[in-house]
Amino acid sequence: MKTHLFSGALIVMMLALPSVAWAQRMPHTDANAVGGEVGFFVPRQSGMGTGPGVEGMFEHYINARNSLRADVGYMRAEQNNDSKKSMRQVRVAGDIVHNWEGGAIHPFVGAGLGVYFLQPRNNGANNGPSGTEFGGTVFGGAEFFTAKTFALKAEARYHIVSEFNGYDPSGFALAIGLKSYF
Numbered sequence: 768m769k770t771h772l773f774s775g776a777l778i779v780m781m782l783a784l785p786s787v788a789w790a791q792r793m794p795h796t797d798a799n800a801v802g803g804e805v806g807f808f809v810p811r812q813s814g815m816g817t818g819p820g821v822e823g824m825f826e827h828y829i830n831a832r833n834s835l836r837a838d839v840g841y842m843r844a845e846q847n848n849d850s851k852k853s854m855r856q857v858r859v860a861g862d863i864v865h866n867w868e869g870g871a872i873h874p875f876v877g878a879g880l881g882v883y884f885l886q887p888r889n890n891g892a893n894n895g896p897s898g899t900e901f902g903g904t905v906f907g908g909a910e911f912f913t914a915k916t917f918a919l920k921a922e923a924r925y926h927i928v929s930e931f932n933g934y935d936p937s938g939f940a941l942a943i944g945l946k947s948y949f
């Protein structure tokens with residue numbers, strides 16, 4: 768009798784195990800993640816060249832496939848004929864993200880809205896008035912899970928931003944980064 772009870776309990780536990788593991792996969796409903804990325808920004812404005820970009824984020828999963836992301840990012844486009852002159856852009860935004868599970872690889876797409884703080888710079892110092900403009904982004908990429916709660920990510924993003932003093936801060940960004948789930 769004890770053997771049958773033990774065997775029955777073992778079978779029930781084995782059948783329940785996949786559902787427990789499935790419920791805890793990342794991402795899942797109410798999971799969170801933090802991440803950071805580095806890359807480069809290619810501005811749309813003629814006469815400006817590629818510059819660095821960094822971004823940090825917090826993401827909350829509404830369900831396993833959809834999340835809300837809060838971002839803070841920094842980009843700097845340099846003037847082509849004078850590398851001392853640049854336009855600093857700081858982005859504070861929120862995004863909606865949808866991902867598809869593909870085992871260890873999760874492709875994703877999204878869009879967001881935010882505020883861009885713009886400041887012309889010359890030789891590392893502010894150069895002229897600053898501005899605040901409204902903008903949006905569309906993006907896509909993929910996460911490559913290296914562990915259950917850790918992923919490397921690659922993302923391409925297009926920024927659509929209102930003009931500031933005749934300057935078009937829109938542009939294309941490519942980045943790679945890390946993301947940790949909890």
